Amino acid sequence: MANLTLVIDAMGGDRGPSIVVAALARALQSFPDVNFIVTGDEPRLKALFARESKVNKNLDLTRLTIHHTTQIVHMDDKPGECLRKKQDSSMRVAIDYVAEGKADACVSAGNTGALMAMAYLHIKTLPGVIRPALVAPIPTAGGSQGFLLDLGANPVCDAETLFQFGVMGTVLAKEMVGVSEPKVALLNMGTEEIKGPDVVKQAGLLLAQSPSINYRGFIEGSDLFTGKADVVVCDGFTGNIALKSCEGMAKLVFDHFQASMKDHWLSKALAWLLVKRQRKSWQWLNPDQYNGASLIGLRGVVVKSHGNASANAFYSAITHAIKEAQIQLPERIQAQVEAVLSEQS
Amino acid sequence: MANLTLVIDAMGGDRGPSIVVAALARALQSFPDVNFIVTGDEPRLKALFARESKVNKNLDLTRLTIHHTTQIVHMDDKPGECLRKKQDSSMRVAIDYVAEGKADACVSAGNTGALMAMAYLHIKTLPGVIRPALVAPIPTAGGSQGFLLDLGANPVCDAETLFQFGVMGTVLAKEMVGVSEPKVALLNMGTEEIKGPDVVKQAGLLLAQSPSINYRGFIEGSDLFTGKADVVVCDGFTGNIALKSCEGMAKLVFDHFQASMKDHWLSKALAWLLVKRQRKSWQWLNPDQYNGASLIGLRGVVVKSHGNASANAFYSAITHAIKEAQIQLPERIQAQVEAVLSEQS
Numbered sequence: 001m002a003n004l005t006l007v008i009d010a011m012g013g014d015r016g017p018s019i020v021v022a023a024l025a026r027a028l029q030s031f032p033d034v035n036f037i038v039t040g041d042e043p044r045l046k047a048l049f050a051r052e053s054k055v056n057k058n059l060d061l062t063r064l065t066i067h068h069t070t071q072i073v074h075m076d077d078k079p080g081e082c083l084r085k086k087q088d089s090s091m092r093v094a095i096d097y098v099a100e101g102k103a104d105a106c107v108s109a110g111n112t113g114a115l116m117a118m119a120y121l122h123i124k125t126l127p128g129v130i131r132p133a134l135v136a137p138i139p140t141a142g143g144s145q146g147f148l149l150d151l152g153a154n155p156v157c158d159a160e161t162l163f164q165f166g167v168m169g170t171v172l173a174k175e176m177v178g179v180s181e182p183k184v185a186l187l188n189m190g191t192e193e194i195k196g197p198d199v200v201k202q203a204g205l206l207l208a209q210s211p212s213i214n215y216r217g218f219i220e221g222s223d224l225f226t227g228k229a230d231v232v233v234c235d236g237f238t239g240n241i242a243l244k245s246c247e248g249m250a251k252l253v254f255d256h257f258q259a260s261m262k263d264h265w266l267s268k269a270l271a272w273l274l275v276k277r278q279r280k281s282w283q284w285l286n287p288d289q290y291n292g293a294s295l296i297g298l299r300g301v302v303v304k305s306h307g308n309a310s311a312n313a314f315y316s317a318i319t320h321a322i323k324e325a326q327i328q329l330p331e332r333i334q335a336q337v338e339a340v341l342s343e344q345s
Numbered sequence: 346m347a348n349l350t351l352v353i354d355a356m357g358g359d360r361g362p363s364i365v366v367a368a369l370a371r372a373l374q375s376f377p378d379v380n381f382i383v384t385g386d387e388p389r390l391k392a393l394f395a396r397e398s399k400v401n402k403n404l405d406l407t408r409l410t411i412h413h414t415t416q417i418v419h420m421d422d423k424p425g426e427c428l429r430k431k432q433d434s435s436m437r438v439a440i441d442y443v444a445e446g447k448a449d450a451c452v453s454a455g456n457t458g459a460l461m462a463m464a465y466l467h468i469k470t471l472p473g474v475i476r477p478a479l480v481a482p483i484p485t486a487g488g489s490q491g492f493l494l495d496l497g498a499n500p501v502c503d504a505e506t507l508f509q510f511g512v513m514g515t516v517l518a519k520e521m522v523g524v525s526e527p528k529v530a531l532l533n534m535g536t537e538e539i540k541g542p543d544v545v546k547q548a549g550l551l552l553a554q555s556p557s558i559n560y561r562g563f564i565e566g567s568d569l570f571t572g573k574a575d576v577v578v579c580d581g582f583t584g585n586i587a588l589k590s591c592e593g594m595a596k597l598v599f600d601h602f603q604a605s606m607k608d609h610w611l612s613k614a615l616a617w618l619l620v621k622r623q624r625k626s627w628q629w630l631n632p633d634q635y636n637g638a639s640l641i642g643l644r645g646v647v648v649k650s651h652g653n654a655s656a657n658a659f660y661s662a663i664t665h666a667i668k669e670a671q672i673q674l675p676e677r678i679q680a681q682v683e684a685v686l687s688e689q690s
Contacts, residue, residue, distance in 0.1 A: 222589040222590070249594045251567070
């Protein structure tokens with residue numbers, strides 16, 4: 001395998017570059033064939049890497065390049081303004097590396113809107129792709145993995161765009177998880193054909209007509225994680241609400257579990273024993289490993305980490321980006337989109 | 346307090362009338378001042394009540410009337426056809442009791458679309474109310490309760506309708522939970538003012554302008570249960586997706602908890618002890634007690650139970666309906682809507 005180059009926006013997240021540097025130190029060791037470029041405040045990054053080197057004498061920094069940038073895209077910056085005014089930001093310079101073919105993939109924990117706008121304008125979509133989509137892996141019953149898209153890149157979508165999301169999601173499930181004929185479904189407020197908005201019904205007709213898609217109809221939110229579908233398609237507004245509502249529910253349950261353990265020494269002891277015994281079994285539900293939403297449909301790999309990701313979670317986002325670059329995900333999506341477009345014509 | 350009369354559709358749920366009769370037997374004992382009418386297949390209902398009477402000698406069936414009906418609204422029936430062809434269904438007859446003022450409230454576990462259509466057409470909306478909304482209580486951190494609406498009665502809404510949902514939700518949080526100035530928020534894909542569809546932004550402006558509403562802006566799905574809002578407003582498509590996605594997530598977590606307990610005797614023992622100790626603490630998250638979505642904005646009380654509710658869950662739906670009738674929720678909503686309309690004019 002040829003050497004890959006990954007570019008990392010170090011200044012994007014809520015928690016500062018120290019998280020990114022810690023994740024990168026781990027990645028430098030796990031991926032000896034990957035070169036890393038990191039964009040951001042050079043003096044600060046140098047100091048952080050020096051500290052990492054002290055802890056870990058074997059850290060190979062020869063595969064690391066620091067590209068100094070003078071601007072930061074903040075979480076509340078407007079995407080349009082970032083496009084015009086933040087041309088020397090750590091995010092924009094990282095995107096440019098991919099756009100110019102000098103890096104195979106980019107990871108950022110920064111402002112999602114700005115990242116999408118920059119990627120869309122500078123890396124550009126693949127031929128035939130209407131809109132890029134933000135997609136994330138989701139856990140499914142039995143320990144497997146599905147994909148939900150779009151998660152917010154496109155708040156409103158037409159039927160053809162939703163159809164293309166189904167096509168691109170199919171490629172992801174095949175190439176990233178190894179599902180041979182990924183089941184595709186549209187997220188809707190009921191499973192009956194008469195249910196839901198017209199655009200969802202029209203997208204259903206397009207998906208049903210395509211021989212390349214294993215279309216299974218509508219599914220409800222309650223079936224997001226049951227494995228009824230490997231690829232769940234919706235507009236970005238709906239996907240964002242669905243995913244974040246699930247986050248909220250999971251947090252409610254786990255917080256209550258933790259809080260309720262504090263009320264009595266026996267509860268605490270039981271919980272401690274249980275967590276100790278069960279850690280491995282729960283690992284597949286650990287949100288850290290699901291960190292990293294991919295912006296797909298572009299002429300390059302762009303992965304968005306959660307803004308307040310931990311070092312472990314940011315490391316997961318890096319591993320997603322490396323895997324997508326290794327399997328040449330954009331080229332595979334392009335091939336599938338071309339095949340589907342030729343079916344239609 | 347004057348005697349209340351509640352009408353129950355016994356044939357609506359997925360699990361048949363035995364669930365309903367078991368819940369009713371319990372309600373007859375808990376609410377000695379309430380009269381019950383039950384609509385459905387009389388011979389079958391009589392047999393079920395006879396069985397209940399054998400188990401419980403004190404069951405007072407003098408406050409129960411069985412109204413025999415010959416038709417059933419099935420879960421996959423189309424609402425429009427039910428309106429025309431199912432005039433002697435258990436659901437329609439129950440709705441008519443409320444429409445004609447012969448009952449104070451109605452509970453059904455049947456086809457949601459048909460129930461809404463019948464209620465809208467026959468019970469009708471309150472003066473000034475654009476559309477009725479389906480609303481459910483949701484748990485919030487700290488053991489309190491919020492409300493989410495709409496849950497599917499109105500897949501697409503205009504800004505004025507969303508605004509009215511905020512007004513009606515405020516009344517619910519005040520009267521049902523006792524919150525003095527309920528915090529109202531719109532469910533959106535971000536908290537910044539520029540985020541989300543235009544209709545949500547317009548609804549935000551309307552809510553912000555109203556002196557009667559304690560409007561707190563947009564919230565994301567991740568804050569549904571944090572108590573940031575007592576009333577969360579969205580269109581029915583979005584609310585349905587959010588609520589059912591949360592159901593899916595909760596089921597994933599609890600199923601995995603149960604499954605992971607089966608792998609080793611020690612895990613099983615620990616889990617048993619933990620559940621025993623923690624049952625009370627988890628009670629506020631028990632989905633049964635949240636069963637019962639209310640159709641509000643109508644000239645009467647209509648409560649929709651989950652289709653596959655257990656007897657305990659159906660009993661919860663009955664208690665919600667009784668409480669709404671006791672506090673005369675429709676009259677209170679009407680007063681608030683009139684007050685807000687006069688502010689606007």
